[in-house]
Each structure stands twice: as structure tokens, then as C-alpha cells.
Amino acid sequence: MAVARIVSIVLSLSALGCGGGKAAAGGDSLSARQRDSVIGASQLPGAQGVRGALRVSDSADARRAREDAAGQ
Numbered sequence: 001m002a003v004a005r006i007v008s009i010v011l012s013l014s015a016l017g018c019g020g021g022k023a024a025a026g027g028d029s030l031s032a033r034q035r036d037s038v039i040g041a042s043q044l045p046g047a048q049g050v051r052g053a054l055r056v057s058d059s060a061d062a063r064r065a066r067e068d069a070a071g072q
Helices: 002-019 021-026 032-041 047-071
Strands: none
Touching: 032 047
16 A cells, blocks of 8 residues: 555656656746856855856856957
8 A cells, every 4th residue: 555655656756747848948038047147146055056157157258258359
């Protein structure tokens, strides 16, 4: 009886996890940069890593812009 209940719960959760992939991605109004910025500003685990990655990305973009300006 308990095994059947556990199996039904696992199957239900896996079905829920697989169901909304396209709808969630299609209805998203934020860009990847905006979404990462929101996550970085939060208190979620890993937010500090996201902030660091955004800082590195900004630095690389600024360097690329300087190199492009110097080459013209």
C-alpha cells in the first residue's frame, strides 16, 4: 500500500515537471540578461555567483567596446 502511494506521488510529480516547458518559455517577457539580473539581486542560493558572472560579462563587453573604438 505504501509503495503504491509513493509510486503514484513520484509519477504525479514527474508528470507535473515535464508538462510546462513550452508555455513557460513562450510566455516569458524578460530577456536572459534581465532574468539573470533579477536573480542576482535576490537572496536565492547562487545569487552571488550570478552577480559575479554578470560583472564579468559587463567587463568583457566594455573591453570589446574599447577595442572596437580603438580600431576605428
